Amino acid sequence: MDESRQMPEHDPSPDPNQPRLRIGFVLTPRFTLSAFATFVDVLRLAADDGDGSRPIRCRWRVLSPDMAPVQSSCGMRIEPEERLGDPTRFDYIITVGGLIDGGPGLSPDQAAFLRRAALARVALGGLCTGVFAMARIGLMDGYRCCVSWFHHQDFLAEFERMRPVSDQIFVVDRDRISCSGGVSAAHLAAFLVDRHLGRAAARKALSILMIDEPMAGDRPQPGLPLELNARDPLVRRALLAMQQNLHAPLSIARIAKDLGVGRRKLERHFNADLGLPPADASIRIRLAQARMLLARTDRTVTRIAEETGFCDASHLIRVFRETEGTTPDLWRQNRVPLAQDAP
Structure with missing residues (x-):
């Protein structure tokens, strides 16, 4: 197949008797x-x-x-x-x-x-x-x-x-x-x-159809639950990439490249929209997933560390203690179950 071929172009002088x-x-x-x-x-x-x-x-x-x-x-x-x-x-x-x-x-x-x-x-x-x-x-x-x-x-x-x-x-x-x-x-x-x-x-x-206006293809997909509430489309797309690669986190440079921007530009957008750098946002997203798994499953800390992209259980415990003030196991034991945690 000729990979240089583009989609069918609009015909400037179509036959009025034929659909365009x-x-x-x-x-x-x-x-x-x-x-x-x-x-x-x-x-x-x-x-x-x-x-x-x-x-x-x-x-x-x-x-x-x-x-x-x-x-x-x-x-x-x-x-x-x-x-x-x-x-x-x-x-x-x-x-x-x-x-x-x-x-x-x-x-x-x-x-x-x-x-x-x-x-x-x-x-x-x-x-x-x-x-x-x-x-x-x-x-x-x-x-x-x-x-x-x-x-x-x-x-x-x-x-x-x-x-x-x-x-x-x-x-x-x-x-x-x-x-x-x-x-x-x-x-x-x-x-x-x-x-x-x-x-x-x-x-x-x-x-x-009561749809306000056409959306460009690169508009972020709605619906994916995010730990951070971003308004900037570029930041939302970067957050989605982080969410979709929890088990094997992408580097910030790789995310920026995939989005077609430089790393510094991506960092400026994060700081302007969320007030924190992309690397910190990635940690917050992975910690949110770790908390969800601690609350709703009986998986071990080691297993959860693997699934959320931390190097090992020790790495997750250290980062978790810095943000929550306790270890993952103690957090799981002491938390109050919420209604939505029920199966």
């Missing part, structure tokens, strides 16, 4: 209905004037090798509209994932269809855990992909040589697009609408 954005959907067993429906709704609202829902400027079809209904993770079924056929009739083929262990995954026919699309240089995308399905058949090799923070470790466990992006709502890497699911599907769809139909169409679709 054509998308085919491949649904995996137990796919996430909300991500699929949200993405389609943006297309639907951008495709016509008002909310007429006519597929004039956009066209979308659910594809299938056998036309059998596909069951979503919530139990509802979607009826396919077309057989797989020739992938070049679409600008994008989007794979919609769902439950990681929800079934057999892509069928051989679906996998062959996606590989044909890749060879034909049709842009491919993954919604929610759709990138898992694509990675399993080798279609994400050499590409960056977006994975929800909730499934970050699941992805690493299955694809050891790949490093997913879990601090952004969606990722565009040449002719691959992916998003973390949920409302980020709307923002990825709006990105494509903006690219092919214009910004006004994208904003109109989101407005009708």
Whole structure:
């Protein structure tokens, strides 16, 4: 594949009788209905004037090798509209994932269809855990992909040589697009609408869906609980990287490099937003995880030290005593159980 190729460009003089954005959907067993429906709704609202829902400027079809209904993770079924056929009739083929262990995954026919699309240089995308399905058949090799923070470790466990992006709502890497699911599907769809139909169409679709404005792909993913409440997007993304690598903490220089900034710039942003350097923030996040494990599990201090990135139990005990004034074991014995600690 020509890795220099970019995504399909907006045609400045499109045929008025043809849709300017054509998308085919491949649904995996137990796919996430909300991500699929949200993405389609943006297309639907951008495709016509008002909310007429006519597929004039956009066209979308659910594809299938056998036309059998596909069951979503919530139990509802979607009826396919077309057989797989020739992938070049679409600008994008989007794979919609769902439950990681929800079934057999892509069928051989679906996998062959996606590989044909890749060879034909049709842009491919993954919604929610759709990138898992694509990675399993080798279609994400050499590409960056977006994975929800909730499934970050699941992805690493299955694809050891790949490093997913879990601090952004969606990722565009040449002719691959992916998003973390949920409302980020709307923002990825709006990105494509903006690219092919214009910004006004994208904003109109989101407005009708009561979404304030389009979000850029590098917006931090919401939802991941953090020990520190940061407002600066750069700081939030750095905190997410720390949270996602508790067992093997990244150096501050590595985090800054991954975020595309210098270490000094990252430190300035941390000091301005949180009043402490990144290294101290990393310690606080790891200590918060250690306290949670002490409170809610019976794991040993040695095991907890390993899982939270401390050198050994002695290192955790020393840092814990400096901040809490006691050892982890005594803290665990003397703390008052809270309601949320109950299983």
